[in-house]
Amino acid sequence: MRATTAFNKMLAIPGACVAAVTFTPEGIVVDLKRRGKRLRCSCGWSTRAVYDRSTRSWRGLDLGASKLVLRAEIRRLACRGCGRVRTEDVPWARPGSRFTGDFEDVVAWLAQRMDKTAITRLLRCSWAAVANIVARVVADQLDDARLDEVYRIGVDEVSYRKGHRYLTVVADHDRDGAVIWAGEGKKAATLQQFYDQLGQTRTAQLQAVSMDLGAAFKKATDAKAPQARQCADPFHVIALANEAIDKALRWAWNIERDKAKHAAAAAGPKPRGRPPAGSPPPPRDQARWVKHTRWALLKDPDQLKPKQLEVLHELRRTGSVLYRCWQLKEGLRDLYRLSDPADAPAHLDWWLAWACRSRIPAFVALSKTVRTNRDRILAAVELGLSNSKLEGLNSKIRLINHRGYGHHSAAALIAMIYLCCGGLTIQLPTER
Numbered sequence: 001m002r003a004t005t006a007f008n009k010m011l012a013i014p015g016a017c018v019a020a021v022t023f024t025p026e027g028i029v030v031d032l033k034r035r036g037k038r039l040r041c042s043c044g045w046s047t048r049a050v051y052d053r054s055t056r057s058w059r060g061l062d063l064g065a066s067k068l069v070l071r072a073e074i075r076r077l078a079c080r081g082c083g084r085v086r087t088e089d090v091p092w093a094r095p096g097s098r099f100t101g102d103f104e105d106v107v108a109w110l111a112q113r114m115d116k117t118a119i120t121r122l123l124r125c126s127w128a129a130v131a132n133i134v135a136r137v138v139a140d141q142l143d144d145a146r147l148d149e150v151y152r153i154g155v156d157e158v159s160y161r162k163g164h165r166y167l168t169v170v171a172d173h174d175r176d177g178a179v180i181w182a183g184e185g186k187k188a189a190t191l192q193q194f195y196d197q198l199g200q201t202r203t204a205q206l207q208a209v210s211m212d213l214g215a216a217f218k219k220a221t222d223a224k225a226p227q228a229r230q231c232a233d234p235f236h237v238i239a240l241a242n243e244a245i246d247k248a249l250r251w252a253w254n255i256e257r258d259k260a261k262h263a264a265a266a267a268g269p270k271p272r273g274r275p276p277a278g279s280p281p282p283p284r285d286q287a288r289w290v291k292h293t294r295w296a297l298l299k300d301p302d303q304l305k306p307k308q309l310e311v312l313h314e315l316r317r318t319g320s321v322l323y324r325c326w327q328l329k330e331g332l333r334d335l336y337r338l339s340d341p342a343d344a345p346a347h348l349d350w351w352l353a354w355a356c357r358s359r360i361p362a363f364v365a366l367s368k369t370v371r372t373n374r375d376r377i378l379a380a381v382e383l384g385l386s387n388s389k390l391e392g393l394n395s396k397i398r399l400i401n402h403r404g405y406g407h408h409s410a411a412a413l414i415a416m417i418y419l420c421c422g423g424l425t426i427q428l429p430t431e432r
């Protein structure tokens with residue numbers, strides 16, 4: 001069998017056959033001869049008229065340990081669709097790329113799974129090449145049709161670059177939280193860009209939008225999708241309750257200290273010797289005391305360690321105001337653990353009455369926020385919507401950063417988010 005025939009069978013390049021094979025120190029260079037005479041523009045227009053010709057090389061998947069380079073004549077055409085001179089499309093590579101489609105698909109498949117340095121070493125290409133390939137494959141695979149059947153979405157902000165920059169991310173609740181859109185920024189204008197891309201007809205189909213308790217996403221949704229029910233994401237509501245606990249800790253420390261002072265004054269002179277065993281440590285050092293109690297109050301009661309459980313018990317026994325803080329926080333969390341969601345309005349109203357009379361400033365303030373968002377909070381319970389998948393995105397983005405992607409620009413990070421969290425399936429050349 002002739003070498004050209006063997007390479008023809010082995011490479012099976014669409015739309016071309018092998019004319020010559022050269023073994024060079026840089027690798028195996030395969031010259032291709034095009035079958036068709038027609039020139040195609042990426043806009044779809046085609047012609048037989050050649051504007052000019054040149055030779056171009058594409059890097060292909062390695063053959064054994066040898067690099068493979070495909071070489072072919074590439075022509076330009078005066079495209080009437082685009083109204084200018086453009087380079088023709090070739091069937092084995094994406095427009096503008098110096099890599100074959102197969103090579104790019106393998107890079108994208110690996111980028112979903114391993115770090116960038118490993119890819120550059122395995123495939124002998126540069127960091128910049130990997131980033132460009134990811135962007136090209138995502139642009140090629142991302143189909144506008146993903147926005148067609150969208151009814152219930154979740155919107156959230158995610159931070160990157162050590163929390164200095166933000167992206168707004170939209171996920172489809174009905175497609176297992178797959179990311180369908182991401183944009184730079186976290187303002188109302190950012191989300192409006194999504195609604196604009198969705199267009200009027202598809203935006204009018206939206207039934208529910210879950211989001212945080214901030215004003216930005218609400219403003220954009222009020223303006224663009226007023227028919228959609230807005231849901232306050234449970235994760236953000238609970239996060240506010242945890243923030244209230246943190247505020248109350250510092251506030252309560254002052255109360256405990258005053259209590260200890262009064263008790264000491266009433267007891268007269270300080271008894272000599274060591275305090276009896278089991279008596280709580282005097283609240284002297286605020287930082288230490290806060291640290292001592294914080295996790296006992298914040299953690300899920302089912303997950304408490306014996307020591308933390310003891311702290312909680314001690315707060316209850318001594319009638320600490322912090323025990324009431326903990327009860328209030330758990331009372332709000334109970335909203336999401338009701339066996340019958342129909343009880344939610346009554347439960348929330350009971351909690352609101354309790355919290356606003358608690359005389360704990362942080363929880364009185366929280367009750368005001370919750371009251372303002374009452375309908376949105378209850379809508380989330382009724383529809384069972386939560387952005388938990390989106391919250392997982394923050395850790396996924398940390399992983400993407402850790403693997404060496406997304407350092408350069410928001411665009412590169414957005415491409416990786418679509419690739420890794422957008423439900424894109426990259427088919428390997430060996431799976432076709």
Ligand SMILES: [Zn+2]
Binds near residue numbers: 041043044045080081
């Ligand atoms: Zn064109």
